[in-house]
Amino acid sequence: MTVPKICGIETEYGIIHNGVEDSNPVVASSLLINSYLVEMARSGEGGPAVGVSWDFEDEMPGNDIRGITPLDSLAPEVETHLVNSVLTNGSRYYVDHAHPELSTPECSNALDVTLYDKAAELILIRSMEAAANVLPPEQELVVYKNNSDGKGNSYGCHENYLMSRDTPFAQIVTHTTAHLVTRQIFTGSGKVGSEAPAMSTGDVPFQITQRADFFEEEVGLETTLRRPIINTRDEPHADALRYRRLHVITGDANMSEIATFLKVGSTAIVLAMIEDDVLPREHRFASPVQAMRQVSYDVSLTQPLELADGTTATALEIQWDLLDQARKYANSHGLDSVGGEIAETVIERWEQVLTLLESEPMSLADQLDWIAKYQLLQGLSQRHGLSPTDARLRTLDIQYHDLRPHKSVAARVGLQTLLTTEQAKVAIANPPSDTRAYFRGQCLKRWSSNIVSANWDSLVFDLGEDCLRRMPLADPNQGAASHVDDLLAGCESATELLQRFSKSN
Amino acid sequence: MSEREQIKKSTPQRREAEIEQSPSNTEQGEELKAELTDLLDEIDEVLESNAEDFVKSYIQKGGQ
Numbered sequence: 001m002t003v004p005k006i007c008g009i010e011t012e013y014g015i016i017h018n019g020v021e022d023s024n025p026v027v028a029s030s031l032l033i034n035s036y037l038v039e040m041a042r043s044g045e046g047g048p049a050v051g052v053s054w055d056f057e058d059e060m061p062g063n064d065i066r067g068i069t070p071l072d073s074l075a076p077e078v079e080t081h082l083v084n085s086v087l088t089n090g091s092r093y094y095v096d097h098a099h100p101e102l103s104t105p106e107c108s109n110a111l112d113v114t115l116y117d118k119a120a121e122l123i124l125i126r127s128m129e130a131a132a133n134v135l136p137p138e139q140e141l142v143v144y145k146n147n148s149d150g151k152g153n154s155y156g157c158h159e160n161y162l163m164s165r166d167t168p169f170a171q172i173v174t175h176t177t178a179h180l181v182t183r184q185i186f187t188g189s190g191k192v193g194s195e196a197p198a199m200s201t202g203d204v205p206f207q208i209t210q211r212a213d214f215f216e217e218e219v220g221l222e223t224t225l226r227r228p229i230i231n232t233r234d235e236p237h238a239d240a241l242r243y244r245r246l247h248v249i250t251g252d253a254n255m256s257e258i259a260t261f262l263k264v265g266s267t268a269i270v271l272a273m274i275e276d277d278v279l280p281r282e283h284r285f286a287s288p289v290q291a292m293r294q295v296s297y298d299v300s301l302t303q304p305l306e307l308a309d310g311t312t313a314t315a316l317e318i319q320w321d322l323l324d325q326a327r328k329y330a331n332s333h334g335l336d337s338v339g340g341e342i343a344e345t346v347i348e349r350w351e352q353v354l355t356l357l358e359s360e361p362m363s364l365a366d367q368l369d370w371i372a373k374y375q376l377l378q379g380l381s382q383r384h385g386l387s388p389t390d391a392r393l394r395t396l397d398i399q400y401h402d403l404r405p406h407k408s409v410a411a412r413v414g415l416q417t418l419l420t421t422e423q424a425k426v427a428i429a430n431p432p433s434d435t436r437a438y439f440r441g442q443c444l445k446r447w448s449s450n451i452v453s454a455n456w457d458s459l460v461f462d463l464g465e466d467c468l469r470r471m472p473l474a475d476p477n478q479g480a481a482s483h484v485d486d487l488l489a490g491c492e493s494a495t496e497l498l499q500r501f502s503k504s505n
Numbered sequence: 506m507s508e509r510e511q512i513k514k515s516t517p518q519r520r521e522a523e524i525e526q527s528p529s530n531t532e533q534g535e536e537l538k539a540e541l542t543d544l545l546d547e548i549d550e551v552l553e554s555n556a557e558d559f560v561k562s563y564i565q566k567g568g569q
Contacts, residue, residue: 012568096568097566098568099568153565392552395552395556398559399552
């Protein structure tokens with residue numbers, strides 16, 4: 001049976017330090033985040049939990065969901081010496097692998113994930129401005145929300161979904177692969193050229209996604225080398241007997257809110273259908289890795305993909321099938337586990353987008369990143385008579401993702417929105433109200449001077465006693481406003497909170 | 506695929522609405538073209554001026 005699809009996004013941003021020779025991305029990322037933390041503490045606007053660091057107690061990125069760790073797998077290293085902060089909206093903002101990274105709080109639905117992803121953009125913009133205040137005038141930090149530098153280096157935008165431990169992993173692999181490969185037609189952010197081995201811009205002038213070039217395995221533990229379509233990192237950040245966390249690493253970072261909303265919303269529904277075992281048909285690819293690239297390289301959206309049973313299907317056909325199953329699932333099981341009414345709007349949008357992808361794809365230039373970018377590239381090419389390898393096209397590609405408002409191309413193309421900037425500003429300092437992120441965020445807002453460290457599933461308090469006190473938050477569903485507001489309202493201090501907490505447990 | 510047919514059949518209202526709008530399509534098309542021209546004007550202004558150098562210097566370390 002399905003469990004509530006608590007979900008979130010973690011984005012590694014590209015960063016450039018202008019005005020210095022031999023810039024160091026780790027230093028630049030640290031400077032960016034520290035500038036933000038200092039400025040927000042000074043201005044008193046709220047956001048960072050001052051003095052609270054990330055707690056690595058439960059980080060086990062080497063655990064493999066399959067139960068065994070192949071000897072040739074390289075588990076990601078946990079870097080504890082770099083900037084690592086916790087925000088009062090329940091997010092984590094830190095330096096990872098030479099990139100600034102922001103992980104949204106746990107959310108109960110795709111719209112909240114979109115909201116916190118947008119809040120994250122505002123935080124990164126504010127960080128660039130804060131850094132500008134401390135850097136000499138000739139220097140500047142610039143942040144890009146993309147996934148590749150066009151030279152074979154990729155950095156991720158990962159999604160996380162809470163899943164039931166009861167669901168057999170093999171069942172997750174086949175159906176999820178079918179969705180991850182074919183959803184690219186609306187999740188892609190578009191890219192000029194190819195970074196796959198032995199491919200060039202001559203072979204692939206433009207492709208739908210930033211990431212497809214970088215997947216070499218079907219299933220595996222790595223995230224930085226030989227990336228797999230299905231990642232097996234088994235680190236639930238929750239009760240491991242009941243839950244797993246599916247770590248999806250195939251997605252592009254999206255500038256379009258619609259694309260983020262559909263990406264997370266459709267995937268949550270597909271995963272719920274897998275858990276409830278309602279998908280009648282398997283779309284098993286003859287070669288998933290090849291299919292991943294075929295879909296990304298095919299802007300006509302018509303190429304048949306070879307299936308293991310000898311038949312073929314296009315990405316659109318497989319998406320129509322998944323959508324049809326989602327409609328039936330909504331009728332038979334309801335959508336409470338995936339966000340209720342919000343999931344209904346996911347299904348409506350999903351259908352509208354597939355319909356237009358099939359009939360007039362270019363009309364989605366105000367909804368999907370790859371189409372917005374493709375239209376601009378074509379327009380610029382025609383206007384100036386550019387060859388497919390002209391540097392101006394790559395410049396446009398990169399600059400689409402520039403987060404500086406005065407330089408961002410995405411900010412100029414008239415993308416439809418689902419949320420207002422005001423809503424996103426509120427989300428910078430306030431957690432979602434219906435997951436454990438609420439409890440974490442409220443505690444950080446009220447008692448950060450008593451909290452030493454925090455992570456996804458616990459808070460560590462210093463009450464001035466001999467030892468520190470760890471408060472476990474093992475269930476991502478618990479800690480919502482409806483559960484804890486009375487408790488929080490009745491506590492004057494962190495000491496009181498812990499006293500009440502230990503009485504009730 | 507049969508599922509696909511079913512989905513389309515379940516949304517006849519939307520399809521009819523689209524057809525009714527068709528007389529204004531050329532006008533809309535012109536409007537869209539004009540919008541794209543304005544947008545390209547803006548892009549030409551905002552695009553990093555030395556494209557070759559910009560692309561060359563955009564180097565990132567691989568991440569996850």
